[in-house]
Amino acid sequence: MTIRLPFGGFCGTVAGAAAIAATVAVAALAQGPQAHAQVAAKVESQTRPNFGLLLDPPTRSYRNRGSSHRRYDYRRHRPDWRPDYPTHRPGGEEIVLVDCGGNPGTGAVEDAVRRVRPGGTLVIRARGGACVGWLNIDKPMTVIGESGFDPRRWANNPNPTLQAPDGLPCITVAQGVRVEIRDMVFASPRAGDAACIVGYGAEIITNRVGFRHAGDEAAIYADGGLLYLRDTIIDAQTIAPAVVADGAVLDAWEVVVSGAQSGMELIPGAGQTSRIVSTTLKGTNAPNAFGPRSIGMIVRSGRDYGRVEIENTAIVGYVEGVAIEGASVDISNSRIGRSEKGVVLYNGELRLTDSRIRATTVGVAAASGSAVIVNNVFSSVREVIYAEDRANVQARGNRVYSEYVCRPQFRDRYRGRYEPYWRPGQGWECALGSYPRDWWDEEDGLLGVEYYDDGYSLDGYDRYQRGQGWYDRDGRYVYDERYRGEDRWSRGGGFWGR
DSSP, rough: OOOOTTTTHHHHHHHHHHHHHHHHHHHHHHHHHHHHHHHHHHHHHHHHHOHHHHHOOOSOOSSSOOOOOOOOOHHHHHHTTSHHHGGOOOEEEEEEEEOOTTTTTOOHHHHHHHHHEEEHHHHHEOOHHHHHHHOOSSSEEEEEEEEOOOOGGGGOOOSSSSOTTTTTTEEEEEOOEEEEEEEEEEEEHHHHHHESEEEOOOEEEEEEEEEEEEEOOOOOOEEEEEEEEEEEEEEESSSSSEEEEEEOOOEEEEEEEEESEEEEEEOSSSSOEEEEEEEEEEESSSSOOSSSSEEEEEEEEEOOOOOOEEEEEEEESSSSSEEEEEEEEEEEEEEEEEEEEEEEEEEEEEEEEEEEEEEEEEEEESSEEEEEEEEEESSSSEEEEEOOTEEEEEESSEEEEOOTTTTOOOEEEEEEEEEEOOOOOSSEEEESSOOHHHHHHTTTGTOOOOOOSOOOOTTTTHHHTTOOOOOOOTEEEOOOOOOOGGGGTSSSOOTTTT
């Protein structure tokens, strides 16, 4: 027989509620100290000094990009730009041919990179229009354009082989990876703050490659590693340098750079010497009213004291032709034209030999450091060599064509008959006569500027050198047939000889 209590259900309910309340109270007591501990830790982390920052200050000057900030670090700027390299499939095909022209957004180029085995070849065909994509390369390979590219026909506006998506790079190369690129034309018309080719400690080789880049940053950026440019044309519409080698070894041969406010920026590292040979850098031929200075070749200092060699290279159309800030630079058999300052040595070492420099203000300006200037030709300058007290300059065998520097002085030789003479300069002497036109064509003529004679020609000087006539005290030539040679200085002079 079952006995049911009338208040059993109510009592059970009260007991259950009491149990739940007790559980909540225990949980609150358990979480109370922890919550207070978290608040205290947060306050302490915000108020304590960062001794790590004090012990490890930045090592580069304010003029350079610090090691903690990289303009091209896409992972920090846009984490979704660059996926992790290990996510790529290893691939197993020796040669992969992709035909993606005129069909953007399919991911065909990106998938083709994954299919190529390490050391393989990717052939890009763009018969129906440029392929649109971003090659994120994490293994050694060769990238070839199927249609080929001839740098000598750049004026014919060749169609691009690969075009970068808006705001993204054309190619990124992982650290330690070697990539060779041939017969390609890259286009990044709306790059924004992305470079077209970016390498982080990689080895990048371009051969018969063209670039059409428009954005806020460089067309090619190499952060460490090696950068080899061969038969490469770079048209970069940007206020940044067209090529940046930050701690990388740059080896350029037969490279043409145009459109950018600055040509190349090098921060050489220790070890192998960077070499620029048979290269042409053409600036905008206009002074910049904003942004960084317009410099054809700027060599900055890094943690290591690097070395750069420039040979048989033309640098025209920049405010400063070459600027050196703490490195060793050797310039030989080169031309610097259409500039305000030819070469500026802020610090470091400069050796300038067998070259031609045309500048409107000064040929070589040395603020500090050491400079050796031998067997060069300066033209159009108002001052050939300027050196401050901290600079050590050695100059010899240089010639100057300038109507400002090479105006002679006149001294009385015999009874009102004057002869011209030129005071010797610091390691230079004036070259009289017209400036050669063929030299002009290799300098300012590259920018389409009409010929202008920078040389100083003294009226009647050719006859004077043949022994005919003399000059008055105002420098006017006086022709006389009666007395020739040395007789003009000893006979018939002055009032009593007439």
